[in-house]
Amino acid sequence: MAKNFAFEIEKETGINVFSCYQCGKCSAGCVFAQYMDIPPHLLMRLIQLNLREKALYGNTIWRCGSCITCSVRCPREIDVMGIINAVRCIAVKEKVLPEEKDEYLFDEIFLDMIIKNGRFNEVLSVIKFNLKSGKYFKDADLLPAFIEKGKLSSIKSKFTSHKIAELQKKIK
Ligand code: SF4
Numbered sequence: 001m002a003k004n005f006a007f008e009i010e011k012e013t014g015i016n017v018f019s020c021y022q023c024g025k026c027s028a029g030c031v032f033a034q035y036m037d038i039p040p041h042l043l044m045r046l047i048q049l050n051l052r053e054k055a056l057y058g059n060t061i062w063r064c065g066s067c068i069t070c071s072v073r074c075p076r077e078i079d080v081m082g083i084i085n086a087v088r089c090i091a092v093k094e095k096v097l098p099e100e101k102d103e104y105l106f107d108e109i110f111l112d113m114i115i116k117n118g119r120f121n122e123v124l125s126v127i128k129f130n131l132k133s134g135k136y137f138k139d140a141d142l143l144p145a146f147i148e149k150g151k152l153s154s155i156k157s158k159f160t161s162h163k164i165a166e167l168q169k170k171i172k
Pocket residue numbers: 019020021022023024025026027040041044073074075076077078080
């Protein structure tokens with residue numbers, strides 16, 4: 001385990017977390033902050049204070065929807081979302097998985113889809129999630145809306161194999 005979490009995060013992301021001055025703008029703009037036990041600005045503080053376990057075991061990294069709003073709003077131009085992603089990667093490597101297994105399952109499905117197809121597909125993700133979680137009829141009521149918005153036709157939509165290979169290279 002690294003002695004200093006801030007240094008570990010900097011090594012992963014190239015971001016110096018000490019440039020955060022705790023203004024809270026990231027959390028104020030985060031639509032998921034109300035569902036997190038530690039809002040984004042406090043996660044930054046935990047990293048600054050080297051409270052590694054608290055940061056890893058909180059649900060912030062699993063509740064974040066990767067919408068990038070926090071990074072865009074930060075007056076210090078800190079990529080908060082990138083930091084959250086880095087903490088999530090460390091948690092996965094160390095098998096610190098969320099209590100609510102569905103959050104991790106969704107994350108896995110999301111990433112697998114991006115790696116294989118180069119893009120996310122809502123309909124396929126719902127089908128895969130329901131099959132893997134055993135909640136076969138979860139969100140079944142959304143099907144008419146999917147059909148109405150023409151989402152079913154995009155099930156087979158993916159990037160060209162060249163673009164996917166490029167993406168996979170970047171991820172590795
Ligand atoms: S918006 Fe930026 S400076 Fe403000 S608390 Fe969040 S990370 Fe820190």
